[in-house]
Amino acid sequence: MEREVRWGVLGCAGIARKAMIPAILNAKGAKLYALASRTREKAEAFARMFPCERCYADYKALLTDPCVDAVYIPLPNVLHAEWVIRALEAGKPVLCEKPLAMAAAEVRDIIAVSQRTGVPVMEGFAYLHDPLTARIRELIASGVLGRLRYLEANFCYLLKDMSNIRLRREVGGGATYDLGCYPISFFRALTGAEPLEISVAGRLGAVSQVDEDVHVRMLFPGDVVAVSYFSFQSHWNTYNVVIGEHGLLQLGTLFDRGDQKELILDTDTAGRSVETIFTGSRYALQVEQMNRVIREGHRPAVSLDFSLGNAVMMDSVLARCKDHG
Ligand SMILES: NC(=O)c1ccc[n+]([C@@H]2O[C@H](COP(=O)([O-])OP(=O)(O)OC[C@H]3O[C@@H](n4cnc5c(N)ncnc54)[C@H](OP(=O)(O)O)[C@@H]3O)[C@@H](O)[C@H]2O)c1
The missing domain is CATH 3.30.360.10 (Dihydrodipicolinate Reductase; domain 2)
Structure with a gap:
């Protein structure tokens, strides 16, 4: 049996605490592996609520961890495009909170990097x-x-x-x-x-x-x-x-x-x-769909073309x- 997808989370966000980390914990074939925050205290406090294997005091360090299979990004909207692109460049598939980016031009940049690297990304529209x-x-x-x-x-x-x-x-x-x-x-x-x-x-x-x-x-x-x-x-x-x-x-x-x-x-x-x-x-169904994108090559249920149109x-x-x- 294939091992679980090891998820890393960038930022101790409210939505991560209320919905998405519980969803990663509940989803079939997923595991919470790493948390990253701008500050170590916050990352460690989050990790006491949601035990995981690695806790990072900056986002870049999580992206360079070879054990991270997928990254969830619940950062403020202005940071979405930047950190999606950084994660894709590091070879990490991404589930990014809505809105995927602040403008169509940024979504086009994301599409270009995803196509060049062959690494998938999906916008987080749980509904x-x-x-x-x-x-x-x-x-x-x-x-x-x-x-x-x-x-x-x-x-x-x-x-x-x-x-x-x-x-x-x-x-x-x-x-x-x-x-x-x-x-x-x-x-x-x-x-x-x-x-x-x-x-x-x-x-x-x-x-x-x-x-x-x-x-x-x-x-x-x-x-x-x-x-x-x-x-x-x-x-x-x-x-x-x-x-x-x-x-x-x-x-x-x-x-x-x-x-x-x-x-x-x-x-x-x-x-x-x-x-x-x-x-x-x-939210767990969303995580499971992203797991299938990563493991089985499924197409993201929310396509980048759909995100661009939005x-x-x-x-x-x-x-x-x-x-x-
Ligand atoms: N799908 C949904 O149902 C749903 C629901 C709510 C929100 N969202 C989306 O999720 C994202 C986060 O929303 P949220 O309400 O969870 O936000 P939040 O509680 O304010 O959390 C945002 C996190 O981003 C990090 N961060 C990095 N730079 C920051 C800055 N300059 N100012 C503030 N925070 C910064 C912080 O984590 P560290 O300090 O740990 O680094 C912070 O905890 C948004 O894109 C929002 O649209 C989705």
């Missing part, structure tokens, strides 16, 4: 590995909703803590990178297309100078309209709606963490039904936010 997403895709493909007409996806919460990386411009803050990447990717994943038109009403925070409150409307081929609101200035809300000619899907939360979620289906023919779907394993859309949204600033 795209979620059984709930698979069920939504299955229902749309079954034709039960009829022709798609309208998509809606919101992701908002009130954020006032100016020390949070999400409100700090210099580390890649902003609602589009943090929240908007989800609805944008959702619309593109479900339609399998790029929008023909996009309109944006987006405001920069007066103090943060990052986009804090954004409303987007996109028109996809086939006259499918997609609408999203993502904001750090609103009461918590996240939901998704998919409407076709003959039915609709509604769900409370797809993008947020949570162990089980309800999917409402309402159609002309079958009426209304509610399915409860277990979604707690999605980055192009985020560039477009952000350019318009500045216009409205």
Whole structure:
């Protein structure tokens, strides 16, 4: 039997603690091997929570460890492209948190290095590995909703803590990178297309100078309209709606963490039904998919082309936010 994929993590991030290190520990065929932090104390404190074999006080050292088979990057957004490229150059396959990079140009740099080195990289959109997403895709493909007409996806919460990386411009803050990447990717994943038109009403925070409150409307081929609101200035809300000619899907939360979620289906023919779907394993499913990429040469479920398309859309949204600033 092949040995486990030995994962190294760059940075003692909140998402690593809450979701991704537990997922590495739970995933089949994966092992937490090394942690790296900017400071030794932090790395060691993390390692007391999550025992592993190596603890590094700088990120570069982890990348030169020959026993590390794969690297997970949950750093602030502004550091993603740099550390993805460093890891690829060191021959380490990468799972990098969303957004993969700060701009389409950076994603193109990542693609070039991945192609030259032959080392794979995947953007960490855990919801795209979620059984709930698979069920939504299955229902749309079954034709039960009829022709798609309208998509809606919101992701908002009130954020006032100016020390949070999400409100700090210099580390890649902003609602589009943090929240908007989800609805944008959702619309593109479900339609399998790029929008023909996009309109944006987006405001920069007066103090943060990052986009804090954004409303987007996109028109996809086939006259499918997609609408999203993502904001750090609103009461918590996240939901998704998919409407076709003959039915609709509604769900409370797809993008947020949570162990089980309800999917409402309402159609002309079958009426209304509610399915409860277990979604707690999605981060582990993401790790297992990356393990198959590394061990069996599978294609990443989130392709670099898909990430590039998302980055192009985020560039477009952000350019318009500045216009409205
Ligand atoms: N997929 C998801 O569900 C999900 C959820 C939340 C966040 N995320 C993504 O994960 C990434 C991290 O988010 P987070 O909320 O976990 O962030 P966080 O808790 O603030 O952690 C970021 C880590 O990056 C390291 N770091 C390096 N340079 C830094 C700097 N200049 N300022 C601050 N931290 C720095 C720090 O680790 P050391 O000090 O140990 O080096 C820090 O702990 C973001 O890209 C975010 O979009 C994904």
